[in-house]
Amino acid sequence: MASPTDHLIRHRFSASAGVLPAFVFVALLFATARAEETVPADALARERGTRVIRILGEAQDYARNCQGCHGHRGISVPEVPALKDRVGYFVHTEEGRRYIVQVPGVATNVLDDKRLAAMLNWVLRTYSAKQLPADFRPYTADEVGELRKHPLKQTIPVRESVVQGLLAAGVVSDPALIAYRAFAKVP
């Protein structure tokens, strides 16, 4: 014969049956969040609640070799040409495409051809996707390897020539959009 408390026990079981999946779901949520963000093992970072994300692959190559000057949003100080919303214009012409690789900071970079090509493609797509030509051909390791053998000795005149070419081809109508120091005009 069932004891008077049986229904209570059954009730408790059914409740825990619902609680367990919910708990697992919440635990998974936390697990996912922790995979993306982590608090450094550092007394000050813990105190301030500093959370950091993983920066891997092309993003890390950019961070280590370019970001200090070009900024993590592809936009920085007037001394450094902005990448955001402009670097994509350069690959509309062959001359511009060469310029992007042969500019000394790129050509003489510590990255090998394969990683350098991947990083350039990442920069173009991350910071300037809208300005890319519809038929954009990503850089290959071979192309980058060949171009970087000839780093530019003079950059400003070559850049000026690239800009004139882009204006002549009708890629941009206003030179301010791709001027070296047009930082303030970038949207």
Added chain:
Amino acid sequence: MSSRKNVFGFFDNSIERLARTSAQRLSRRSFLATLGGVLVGAAAVPLLPVSRKAHAAEAHGAFKTFTQNAQTKDPTACNYWRYCSSDGYLCACCGGGPATCPPGSEPSPSSWIGSCLNPDDGKMYLIAYRDCCGKDACAQCPCLATDGEMPVYRPQLNNDIVWCYGASSMVYHCSSGAIIGLAN
């Protein structure tokens, strides 16, 4: 002859007494518990931060020297882990923090980015070495670390340069190191 006998007798008697009193006072379980404690303790030694610090340093050869002496608590000391490539006066000694500028100086919008191994979790973090500018040199806590640093002809990876580009003044005050992400 008799003195030698006395000496041996003393040892014999003492050890016998010790063995008998322990047998009477201590249970066998107490011995097992102690032995268990010792075994578990021995297994736990590699989990201590000190040991992990040593292993973390081994895994990244180039960072060995700095990381072996690095700590994660005192940002006013040269061996604070984030300063593995820092060259200059520590902002944390000048009224700022490891990643904040002292009053009266401004953070440079440009920086160079290196990476340091955190000795406590053995992970590599990307660090932005950002100078604080616009005020005379602080001259407190001069430190020089060179992990991952390259000669000045690779300026984006060099710490001898005054990183004040874009700041309203190129006058160097102190060096800071901000964590910007995990590198692995």
